[in-house]
Amino acid sequence: MKQQVRDAGIFDILEKRMTHRNFRDAPIEDDVFEILMDVAASAASSGGLQRISIVAVRDPERRKKLVEMSRGQTFVEKAPLSLVFCVDHRRVRRVAEYEGSLDEPALAIELLWMGIIDAAIAAQSVALAAEAFGLGSCYNGNILEQPEEMSALLELPAGVVPALMLTLGYPSSSEYKPSKKFDRSMLLHDEVYRDRPVEELYSAYKEKHPQTARLTPARRESLYRALSQQYGEEIANARIEKVDEAGVLTPYQFLFGCYYFDDDQTYTQAQYLDFLAKNGFDFRK
Numbered sequence: 392m393k394q395q396v397r398d399a400g401i402f403d404i405l406e407k408r409m410t411h412r413n414f415r416d417a418p419i420e421d422d423v424f425e426i427l428m429d430v431a432a433s434a435a436s437s438g439g440l441q442r443i444s445i446v447a448v449r450d451p452e453r454r455k456k457l458v459e460m461s462r463g464q465t466f467v468e469k470a471p472l473s474l475v476f477c478v479d480h481r482r483v484r485r486v487a488e489y490e491g492s493l494d495e496p497a498l499a500i501e502l503l504w505m506g507i508i509d510a511a512i513a514a515q516s517v518a519l520a521a522e523a524f525g526l527g528s529c530y531n532g533n534i535l536e537q538p539e540e541m542s543a544l545l546e547l548p549a550g551v552v553p554a555l556m557l558t559l560g561y562p563s564s565s566e567y568k569p570s571k572k573f574d575r576s577m578l579l580h581d582e583v584y585r586d587r588p589v590e591e592l593y594s595a596y597k598e599k600h601p602q603t604a605r606l607t608p609a610r611r612e613s614l615y616r617a618l619s620q621q622y623g624e625e626i627a628n629a630r631i632e633k634v635d636e637a638g639v640l641t642p643y644q645f646l647f648g649c650y651y652f653d654d655d656q657t658y659t660q661a662q663y664l665d666f667l668a669k670n671g672f673d674f675r676k
């Protein structure tokens with residue numbers, strides 16, 4: 392079947408695609424970089440408006456700061472390049488104002504939403520094109536936990552919001568280690584959405600994420616804190632009872648309770664909303 396497609400190369404890339412987190416100390420050639428940026432600029436975008444900007448970070452000091460802002464993910468510093476894809480409503484607004492068009496604040500959510508989609512499509516195009524050059528990449532979601540600090544680091548003016556980061560470099564190993572994925576049947580719905588029985592969902596989840604984490608007192612405490620902040624103490628007590636019975640944490644419990652839950656680094660929802668409002672996306676009212 393693959394022989395029938397225009398260029399089977401894309402399938403080789405898609406089949407072997409994986410996230411890389413170990414990089415050789417080798418720069419990305421200028422011409423490769425330029426091609427990758429052309430790929431980003433040729434990506435589909437909502438309304439064809441291309442409301443994104445990409446900040447290329449190569450400077451070692453700034454890379455170090457990116458590590459600090461992404462919960463100490465040191466590979467970000469080792470890789471020669473990180474691209475921060477931003478929703479750039481500023482460029483749109485400046486031109487709109489210049490030509491005398493209206494900047495309609497009622498559309499704030501649509502503008503942000505579409506901008507994030509544009510940024511993600513451009514980033515994934517770059518990630519796949521990079522693979523064709525033998526480069527590897529890793530997305531970084533943690534940089535969004537401190538958007539104000541991130542904006543300061545990259546000198547983003549008002550109206551430019553960081554959406555996601557892609558770190559790129561030549562992988563230090565060519566070993567192919569794909570992560571476990573759901574079967575396509577778990578994601579696919581025929582014509583209309585069909586809710587599956589929760590037992591089916593659970594069994595697919597257990598198969599995909601078989602590992603559990605030991606229930607240390609610190610983890611239990613962290614999970615309890617996350618649960619009670621999110622759902623209140625009554626629900627937290629009921630859930631923690633089940634966790635105590637099992638004596639281990641499932642991957643989801645670990646993820647939401649012990650891994651990403653951290654008061655010190657993550658903005659509260661109110662802080663996020665304030666940050667977005669400052670950048671022209673005001674959802675507070």
Ligand SMILES: Cc1cc2nc3c(=O)[nH]c(=O)nc-3n(C[C@H](O)[C@H](O)[C@H](O)COP(=O)(O)O)c2cc1C
Nearest residue numbers: 408409410412461464529530531532533555569570
């Ligand atoms: C939006 C987004 C944010 C991510 N953030 C991180 C991150 O902060 N650190 C990291 O090591 N991987 C990150 N990843 C990579 C995922 O962990 C990875 O894609 C997933 O585990 C599946 O593995 P695979 O890409 O090898 O198929 C992120 C991926 C996406 C799409």
